[in-house]
Amino acid sequence: MYRDHTVGVVVPAYNEAGFVGEVIETMPDYVDRMYVIDDCSTDDTWAEIQEYAARINGASPDAEPNRETFSFREESAEPLTDGGGAFADRVVPIRHEENQGVGGALKTGYLRALEDEVDITAVMGGDGQMDPDILDRFLDPIVEGDADYTKGNRLLYKEFREGMSKWRFFGNSILTFLTKIASGYWKMMDPQNGYTAISQYALENVGIENMYEYYGYCNDLLVKLNAKGMRIADVAMPAVYGDEESSIKYSAYIRKVSRMLLANFLWRLKVKYLILDFHPLALFYVFGALTTLVSLLGAGWSVYAKLAWGDSLFLRGSLSLMLFMSGSLFLMFAMLFDMRVNESKEVQIHD
Numbered sequence: 001m002y003r004d005h006t007v008g009v010v011v012p013a014y015n016e017a018g019f020v021g022e023v024i025e026t027m028p029d030y031v032d033r034m035y036v037i038d039d040c041s042t043d044d045t046w047a048e049i050q051e052y053a054a055r056i057n058g059a060s061p062d063a064e065p066n067r068e069t070f071s072f073r074e075e076s077a078e079p080l081t082d083g084g085g086a087f088a089d090r091v092v093p094i095r096h097e098e099n100q101g102v103g104g105a106l107k108t109g110y111l112r113a114l115e116d117e118v119d120i121t122a123v124m125g126g127d128g129q130m131d132p133d134i135l136d137r138f139l140d141p142i143v144e145g146d147a148d149y150t151k152g153n154r155l156l157y158k159e160f161r162e163g164m165s166k167w168r169f170f171g172n173s174i175l176t177f178l179t180k181i182a183s184g185y186w187k188m189m190d191p192q193n194g195y196t197a198i199s200q201y202a203l204e205n206v207g208i209e210n211m212y213e214y215y216g217y218c219n220d221l222l223v224k225l226n227a228k229g230m231r232i233a234d235v236a237m238p239a240v241y242g243d244e245e246s247s248i249k250y251s252a253y254i255r256k257v258s259r260m261l262l263a264n265f266l267w268r269l270k271v272k273y274l275i276l277d278f279h280p281l282a283l284f285y286v287f288g289a290l291t292t293l294v295s296l297l298g299a300g301w302s303v304y305a306k307l308a309w310g311d312s313l314f315l316r317g318s319l320s321l322m323l324f325m326s327g328s329l330f331l332m333f334a335m336l337f338d339m340r341v342n343e344s345k346e347v348q349i350h351d
Contacts, residue, residue, distance in 0.1 A: 002030040002136065003143045008118035009135075010109030011036045012102050013126030017044040020126040024052040024091060027124075028132055033116065034091045035109035036126070040099040045126070053091035102194075103217030110208045114200070122197040129240045130195045137235050137349060138197040146347050147233035148202035149225055151188075151218070152195035154239040156350070164239040171254075175219070178258065182265040183222040184272075186339045187346040188234055191219050195237065202230050216257035223264040226342065227271045233347040281337035288330030295323035 001007065009031050013020045020036065027034055036053065038046045094108055106123060113121040120142050124130045130152075141147040154161050155176070161169060172192055179191040196218070198206075205228055212220035225232060273282035302316035 005119040006032045008033045008113045008121045010123045011126050012105035014039040015041045015043045016126040019128045021048045021052045026132050037105040038095045039105045040096045049093045053093045056091050057089040101213045103213035107211045141233040142199050148199045148230040150197045150233040152193035152237045153190045153234040155189045156236045160238040179219045182261040184226040184342045216260050227268045231345045235349045281334045284330050284334035288327045291327030295320045
């Protein structure tokens with residue numbers, strides 16, 4: 001336990017042989033349970049998880065685990081129980097029969113943590129990039145009641161992002177901006193950071209069953225947290241990259257995550273500002289976006305009319321410019337209102 005709170009850690013692993021064992025072995029002593037998810041790896045990840053689990057749990061290294069204990073029930077999308085009492089074993093190995101993606105692996109671990117009624121559930125990747133010695137910095141804001149969800153931030157200080165390539169930093173910065181708009185957490189940075197912790201209350205209320213299962217799971221969860229009025233904390237941490245290889249295909253990643261963020265943004269406006277409560281900023285966003293779109297279409301038609309028929313560009317161009325400025329003002333007012341509504345929902349942990 002950590003400060004009278006039970007702590008679980010979800011460890012998603014896909015082809016992390018040579019890394020995941022060290023993650024399990026170096027987990028802080030105050031962690032009560034580790035949910036180590038092998039997402040249908042094609043290397044020796046599962047064997048390594050079993051070996052370290054047996055060692056830590058005190059079982060024979062040669063013992064065969066109960067198949068049902070560590071399988072994943074596809075039809076129910078829920079992990080099966082191990083048949084024992086809560087926290088009977090410190091390490092709970094779970095194996096997916098089919099690859100679910102990192103978001104799917106997290107969903108499995110989160111659902112199991114809810115089943116075990118763990119007070120705080122953290123996430124540490126199976127690649128060893130997340131320093132276990134700073135886990136307490138993610139737990140403290142939740143224990144002290146300052147946040148419902150904490151996440152790492154590698155972008156706050158220049159020295160913390162020295163290990164990050166310029167291309168990765170650029171891509172992360174773009175996704176940070178898009179996620180700010182989609183989620184409503186305007187102070188938040190580095191939304192792709194997977195080092196996180198969440199309270200039992202937030203996990204119960206955020207609708208984890210519908211969690212996005214591709215790599216944009218972090219962005220998706222932030223939107224869901226904001227829609228439910230949860231508080232988040234950014235925890236400054238250095239970027240760490242080792243010898244592991246990323247399995248992300250960036251062409252598909254950018255396309256899928258951008259589409260998901262747009263859909264989530266519209267969903268958040270509907271749920272937070274029209275259904276659960278009412279705020280005119282939702283209408284400002286809609287009117288501003290439509291006006292801006294009409295202005296761009298008008299500008300395009302003006303140019304076409306000028307080139308095709310020699311029509312005057314001044315009148316149509318001026319009207320399009322006025323519409324664009326009006327739409328942009330509505331969008332900026334909507335963002336300003338959104339910032340003010342959510343400014344009390346964010347905390348920055350610098351030290």
